Amino acid sequence: MTKNVAAIVGGGVIGGGWAARFLLNGWDVQVFDPDPQAARKIGEVLDNARRSLPGLSDMPLPAEGRLSFHDDLAEAVAGAGWIQESVPERLDLKHKTFAAVQAACDATAIIGSSTSGFKPSELQQGAARPGQIVVTHPFNPVYLLPLIELVPSALNDADLIHRAKDLLTGLGFFPLHVKKEIDAHIADRFLEAVWREALWLVKDGVATTEEIDEAIRMGFGIRWAQMGLFETYRVAGGEAGMRHFMAQFGPCLKWPWTKLMDVPEFTDELVDMIAEQSDAQSGRHSIRELERIRDNNLVSMMRALKAQDWGAGAVLNAQDRRVKAEALPDLDRADLSQPILTLARAVPLDWTDYNGHMTESRYLDAFAQSTDRFMELIGCDSSYIASGGSYFTAETHIRHLDEAHAGDRIRVETQMLLGQGKKLQLFHRMYKGGQLLATGEHFLLHVSLATRKPCAPPAAIEGAMARIARAQSALPWPEWAGASIRKPG
Ligand SMILES: NC(=O)C1=CN([C@@H]2O[C@H](COP(=O)(O)OP(=O)(O)OC[C@H]3O[C@@H](n4cnc5c(N)ncnc54)[C@H](O)[C@@H]3O)[C@@H](O)[C@H]2O)C=CC1
């Protein structure tokens, strides 16, 4: 398979985020940025991405790609299948950049622009191959947030849009196809409206930057992460839903609740006032610290949404399902004479504790995921469970042998000690590379979900367990299996 190569043209806040997203998804990344500090800055973004992105999923990311920096733009775009432009938001600079890129890049490569506001047709003006350039507008931090506004013009053909969607989806993004080009696309229209209103509130002395941020993050900001605007307001309409909501609150739009159409002038006085308030609010943290706090919160919230299979969480789950078959072997692909790989993933940020390592309860969480996978392998999958049979765990013994940290890749291999009738006894070993981190021994009983009592499993499950038992019969009994905590003295 040929290696995927991305070129990053402009490696600042956004280009650095794109570089991290590509690299951690296995792409080689070639960067062009005239800033002599670009390598350091991208290195710091990458450090943050490595601790946060891999653990967002319940499946492993591919091996990291190779990162290189180039003084020559032509060299940076050579061989790249995706070129992401993230130079400053100036149309003349973007045009100059596209001309230089197109003089050197592959004609079939996709050139995505991170522009926050320019329409694709504006970006394409004067280009050698206008149809090769499309808006792919990301959200900061690009390595964590799923949304990409994919905005084509009439000059982009269906094949390019299709390929762009596929590649972005493969990188774990949610490409939102914006069908009608418009200044500032969809999301930045909102952000600009909210930003203008906030500027007025500060300028008029109504609220400080801190009070405005509290008004957002203590209330509607949390709501918006899960239901957006329309679904939230539908619920707010009570049993009569959206119609009632509009009847009640529609007229307010004509009341003096909004100043949105006027833009406050960015006088030195206003800039100083906002910068000083912002320093007072958050100046005790460095920007990198704030980024880490933001990433911790985002990962925890998105993983909570995963558990609900909702919104951004559903996007992450869909990505996990796509890579699962590749990441975890089924019974026909596994070497059954050895312990079976039942978990491969990175340690998520929200699995770590005050000691700075994976907390004890998450060892059980990981082993429980391995047990679920083993159940799936023997035929106790979601459709079987829906039909009324399952396993309950009756006893567990975990030994914690070594530490794991956020972003570390871990895997669990499972030996079946007993799989007969209603009894299932599993011995999990958790590794980081070649290092044994923990063992978990679990005794389970097959049950009827109707009676909640133990009962024998059907022949298909018995058969799968017998197949594994035969294959693993030569494996030695694990040291510590059957043991419990020793009596003191
Ligand atoms: N910062 C944000 O929140 C977001 C920004 N964007 C968009 O991303 C683009 C980049 O913005 P930021 O990363 O925030 O800016 P930035 O100022 O952090 O980074 C721009 C980078 O481009 C480099 N650069 C300047 N001239 C260049 C050239 N001729 N060739 C290659 N690199 C060059 C600079 O050295 C700098 O590293 C803009 O179009 C912006 O609208 C999109 C989403 C969010």
Ligand SMILES: C[N+](C)(C)CC(=O)CC(=O)[O-]
């Ligand atoms: C402020 N901004 C217009 C650059 C914001 C964006 O484009 C998206 C984001 O990440 O908020």
